[in-house]
Amino acid sequence: xxxxxxxxxxxxxxxxxxxEASGALLTVALDxxxxxxxxxxxxxxxxxxxxxxxxxxxxxxxxxxKRLTESPEP
Amino acid sequence: MTSPREQIERYLRRLADWRxxxxxxxxxxxxxxxxxxxSGLHSLLPRSIRLISGPGCPVCVTPVSYVDHALALSxxxxxxxxxxxxxxxxxxxxxxxxEKAPPSLAWAKARGADVKVVYSPLDALELARELKDRQxxxxxxxxxxxxxxxxxxxxxxxDSGIENFSLLTANKTIIQPLLALGTSSEIKIHGFLxxxxxxxxIGSNAYRSLAEIHGIPCAIAGFEPLEMVRAIVxxxxxxxxxxxxxxxxxxxxxxxxxxxKALEVMFKLFEPCDSVWRGIGEISDSxxxxxxxxxxxxAAQRFKVELPPVxxxxxxxCGDVLRGVISPSRCGLFxxxxxxxxxxxxxxxxxxxxxxxxxxxRQEDGK
Ligand code: SF4
Numbered sequence: 318x319x320x321x322x323x324x325x326x327x328x329x330x331x332x333x334x335x336x337e338a339s340g341a342l343l344t345v346a347l348d349x350x351x352x353x354x355x356x357x358x359x360x361x362x363x364x365x366x367x368x369x370x371x372x373x374x375x376x377x378x379x380x381x382x383k384r385l386t387e388s389p390e391p
Numbered sequence: 392m393t394s395p396r397e398q399i400e401r402y403l404r405r406l407a408d409w410r411x412x413x414x415x416x417x418x419x420x421x422x423x424x425x426x427x428x429x430s431g432l433h434s435l436l437p438r439s440i441r442l443i444s445g446p447g448c449p450v451c452v453t454p455v456s457y458v459d460h461a462l463a464l465s466x467x468x469x470x471x472x473x474x475x476x477x478x479x480x481x482x483x484x485x486x487x488x489x490e491k492a493p494p495s496l497a498w499a500k501a502r503g504a505d506v507k508v509v510y511s512p513l514d515a516l517e518l519a520r521e522l523k524d525r526q527x528x529x530x531x532x533x534x535x536x537x538x539x540x541x542x543x544x545x546x547x548x549x550d551s552g553i554e555n556f557s558l559l560t561a562n563k564t565i566i567q568p569l570l571a572l573g574t575s576s577e578i579k580i581h582g583f584l585x586x587x588x589x590x591x592x593i594g595s596n597a598y599r600s601l602a603e604i605h606g607i608p609c610a611i612a613g614f615e616p617l618e619m620v621r622a623i624v625x626x627x628x629x630x631x632x633x634x635x636x637x638x639x640x641x642x643x644x645x646x647x648x649x650x651x652k653a654l655e656v657m658f659k660l661f662e663p664c665d666s667v668w669r670g671i672g673e674i675s676d677s678x679x680x681x682x683x684x685x686x687x688x689x690a691a692q693r694f695k696v697e698l699p700p701v702x703x704x705x706x707x708x709c710g711d712v713l714r715g716v717i718s719p720s721r722c723g724l725f726x727x728x729x730x731x732x733x734x735x736x737x738x739x740x741x742x743x744x745x746x747x748x749x750x751x752x753r754q755e756d757g758k
Contacts, residue, residue: 320588346513349543349650350652363475363510363537364513365513367540
């Protein structure tokens with residue numbers, strides 16, 4: 318339940334951010350983070366960004382999530 | 392560059408060198424539980440190092456009485472219950488319904504209750520905006536990853552004057568149960584694999600008293616098997632050096648001080664309270680409740696309902712599982728009358744529950 322997913326910021330409008338992950342676009346609330354810029358990676362949980370992430374690490378995490386959500390290893 | 396698999400093997404070889412007493416480490420994050428079960432991590436570790444699951448699934452540690460409370464609220468004609476998906480199938484006290492099927496929110500919904508599943512508390516707020524003549528009650532459960540998010544949504548409700556929105560709270564904090572388990576005489580835990588995303592909010596400093604005062608090694612881990620193994624190596628090193636500390640193995644997102652803005656919003660609206668954990672009992676200051684000035688948004692205050700006497704599912708050993716005392720397969724109902732399709736206890740309902748994770752991945756956990 319505490320899973321959070323890294324997403325890349327496309328644009329910022331007030332306390333809302335347009336973000337992208339694996340081709341999907343969505344809007345997240347930025348109430349809990351500061352100084353967000355387009356291009357940043359955010360860790361998103363339940364509709365809110367809960368942290369900014371280092372870009373390389375974020376990409377690595379996305380790869381991991383992809384693997385975790387694919388079918389279980391034999 | 393070495394592949395993750397090679398790196399894991401290198402770490403496992405280091406662990407195989409451990410010559411001391413048998414070590415028991417506990418992971419306290421539902422995502423770790425799933426990742427470990429999926430990758431078969433338990434069986435990869437040397438025999439002298441055991442990884443057990445703890446109370447890291449928020450839905451699993453939510454007591455039956457909370458589900459009963461939500462069910463009672465769902466019977467009020469003006470109330471719409473809005474919840475994260477994990478909660479809807481958790482059984483309440485069986486006294487509420489026919490013997491074979493203890494009621495859950497899904498059960499109530501099938502019988503006409505207004506129950507909606509959402510991804511974000513903001514969706515609940517949106518519903519309150521739309522359904523002006525309804526009372527929207529959001530089921531506020533979760534650890535420090537989730538509570539700031541709920542607090543921020545409530546703050547938005549307050550700022551926009553939305554009055555038909557309230558929370559039924561059972562929010563929990565992670566440090567106090569770790570302290571209770573780490574110092575219990577029931578089971579010796581040699582270190583904690585601390586949850587990555589809770590730590591994003593509370594920061595690595597939050598574990599320092601566990602390590603520095605109580606001498607319990609801590610390592611914060613991401614949720615990839617490699618990251619978990621790396622953290623297990625860190626814990627083993629702390630034990631062998633007899634130097635308990637907090638190793639942050641998830642630096643990409645976890646800072647020493649955590650996310651101060653999230654903590655600020657959370658503590659503006661919530662304050663610590665004693666809280667009951669399924670299987671562990673009441674732990675002082677291990678929960679969060681709304682502060683007095685925000686109590687009018689507390690659904691337990693807003694609506695007075697009668698609650699049935701609490702009845703735990705018969706034969707279910709979720710409590711022992713959550714304390715790490717038994718592994719799921721030691722429960723007599725596991726895989727027999729209790730399966731993900733027909734769960735008896737919360738640990739089989741939530742996909743992050745230990746019982747569900749073990750069942751799904753057929754974990755060989757007999758060691
Ligand atoms: S297997 Fe089912 S009944 Fe047994 S402890 Fe787990 S959830 Fe409870």
